[in-house]
Amino acid sequence: MILLDGKETAKTIREELKAEVETLAPKHGRAPGLAVILVGEDPASQVYVRNKEKACENVGIVSVPHKLPADTSQEDLEALIEKLNADGSVDGILLQLPLPRGLDSQRCLELIDPGKDVDGFHPISVGKLTLGLPGFRSCTPAGVMNLLERYDIDPSGKKCVIIGRSNIVGKPQALMMLAKNATPVITHSRTKDLARECRDADIIVAALGRPKFLTADMVKEGAVVIDVGINRTDEGLCGDCDFEAVKDKVSAITPVPGGVGPMTIAQLLVNTVQAYREHVGA
Numbered sequence: 001m002i003l004l005d006g007k008e009t010a011k012t013i014r015e016e017l018k019a020e021v022e023t024l025a026p027k028h029g030r031a032p033g034l035a036v037i038l039v040g041e042d043p044a045s046q047v048y049v050r051n052k053e054k055a056c057e058n059v060g061i062v063s064v065p066h067k068l069p070a071d072t073s074q075e076d077l078e079a080l081i082e083k084l085n086a087d088g089s090v091d092g093i094l095l096q097l098p099l100p101r102g103l104d105s106q107r108c109l110e111l112i113d114p115g116k117d118v119d120g121f122h123p124i125s126v127g128k129l130t131l132g133l134p135g136f137r138s139c140t141p142a143g144v145m146n147l148l149e150r151y152d153i154d155p156s157g158k159k160c161v162i163i164g165r166s167n168i169v170g171k172p173q174a175l176m177m178l179a180k181n182a183t184p185v186i187t188h189s190r191t192k193d194l195a196r197e198c199r200d201a202d203i204i205v206a207a208l209g210r211p212k213f214l215t216a217d218m219v220k221e222g223a224v225v226i227d228v229g230i231n232r233t234d235e236g237l238c239g240d241c242d243f244e245a246v247k248d249k250v251s252a253i254t255p256v257p258g259g260v261g262p263m264t265i266a267q268l269l270v271n272t273v274q275a276y277r278e279h280v281g282a
């Protein structure tokens, strides 16, 4: 069994990006810039934002936090996004979700300049993904593809069952698998006989947010399991897969933590450097 080490792989990606930024920044007179908007005090979001800021610092991306109170109005949030759209030192804009109740996240996401949409959530980015055109890709599924590639796991011709159909993970994951010539199957809470679908899969991406949902009897011998889930339980952090029970049956699997999570952040950095390159013409 191969443990797909997202932590180590993300470290390698950061080192590569750092070298890239060190070469590009002096040539173009500035480092890449990422604006991070955090509204309210959601503890999990605060941790995510802090991790993203640390990762940026690590590779030489200037991350500028914009922390707003939970009672910020839609109007003020939109004004900030417009300001960042117009700011030439900002290559990427990240709006940390979820937003506090009362704020319209879809409206805000659509307001972000598509050229700065490093999270890949703008309808233009999603459209480009669907059409197979270059563009920003949603960080979690793109991080999964990057991890597979770095471990020489080629999805071509494989049946890939994705559990979960969210706009940020499940749906874009299926399109990215399709682009790599896999045969994706998206499953969800209304899927009949999900276990049978999973047993038939060469690759399973579990992204539903239910602790230890994927059990050994649902997994084919030799399958690859990618666990996107992050669940906080009394026993600590755990994924959507029953890792201990499944690990001896599979050919490769991601741990939680240390699997998809670090790859998601690494992909944000990749996207930010991509945006920077487009803005400075590198």
Ligand code: NAP
Pocket: 140, 163, 164, 165, 166, 167, 168, 169, 170, 187, 188, 189, 190, 194, 207, 208, 209, 210, 228, 229, 230, 231, 260, 261, 262, 264
């Ligand atoms: P989400 O928006 O809540 O979507 C969950 C999806 O799972 C839905 O499509 C839902 O189906 C499906 N689902 C729920 N229960 C199910 C069941 N019993 N059987 C089959 N399908 C079921 O979640 P998300 O944002 O995609 O996130 C999923 C998980 O990944 C969460 O644990 C989240 O914390 C984690 N995550 C991790 C990262 C990372 O960086 N590692 C990034 C993003 C998310 P319906 O559509 O039918 O309701």
